[in-house]
Amino acid sequence: MIRHTVAFRLTHPAGSSEEHDFLAAARVLADIPGVEQFEQLRQTSAKNDFSFGFSMEFADRAAYDAYNDHPAHTAFVAERWVPEVASFLEIDYEPLA
Amino acid sequence: MIRHTVAFRLTHPAGSSEEHDFLAAARVLADIPGVEQFEQLRQTSAKNDFSFGFSMEFADRAAYDAYNDHPAHTAFVAERWVPEVASFLEIDYEPLA
Numbered sequence: 001m002i003r004h005t006v007a008f009r010l011t012h013p014a015g016s017s018e019e020h021d022f023l024a025a026a027r028v029l030a031d032i033p034g035v036e037q038f039e040q041l042r043q044t045s046a047k048n049d050f051s052f053g054f055s056m057e058f059a060d061r062a063a064y065d066a067y068n069d070h071p072a073h074t075a076f077v078a079e080r081w082v083p084e085v086a087s088f089l090e091i092d093y094e095p096l097a
Numbered sequence: 098m099i100r101h102t103v104a105f106r107l108t109h110p111a112g113s114s115e116e117h118d119f120l121a122a123a124r125v126l127a128d129i130p131g132v133e134q135f136e137q138l139r140q141t142s143a144k145n146d147f148s149f150g151f152s153m154e155f156a157d158r159a160a161y162d163a164y165n166d167h168p169a170h171t172a173f174v175a176e177r178w179v180p181e182v183a184s185f186l187e188i189d190y191e192p193l194a
Contacts, residue, residue, distance in 0.1 A: 041190035041193055044099065045101075047187045053188065091140060093138035093140060096137045
């Protein structure tokens with residue numbers, strides 16, 4: 001299992017319609033084959049500047065790679081993520097052997 | 098639900114007995130009252146410098162605060178975390194309302 005997470009901050013004001021629209025549009029990621037346990041989360045620690053997070057799990061590296069290359073993912077990244085995300089950090093976790 | 102996560106890198110060489118001992122000692126955190134879904138994880142994204150992660154969930158803020166103040170937690174932080182962790186980032190997630 002690979003748990004892919006990304007913490008991020010948007011360019012939009014908190015609570016704005018643009019923020020709401022971005023989060024709604026991101027739900028398309030949950031329907032990409034291989035994506036399991038998709039979550040949209042609020043980041044609440046004061047020890048970093050991120051406002052939100054997405055978390056999803058893949059059975060293995062092949063499923064993760066297929067997600068990365070899927071046209072629904074690349075389109076979301078190009079059309080929404082790049083222009084609307086101010087900063088982000090990807091962290092991926094796998095069970096400790 | 099609050100999911101408390103911390104990604105980190107140790108001062109110890111990868112695969113060393115010191116690394117193994119640190120991770121074994123950290124299992125004490127799982128037994129602190131209020132800690133649910135405790136996980137020790139390997140960080141595998143090349144997009145950051147962290148090697149490991151811990152993830153745990155709390156029912157609410159009171160449970161999280163009790164964990165932070167618990168002597169088993171404060172002792173682990175003082176005796177193991179501070180001297181043996183080279184860098185870390187805490188990220189906390191809550192379900193998006």
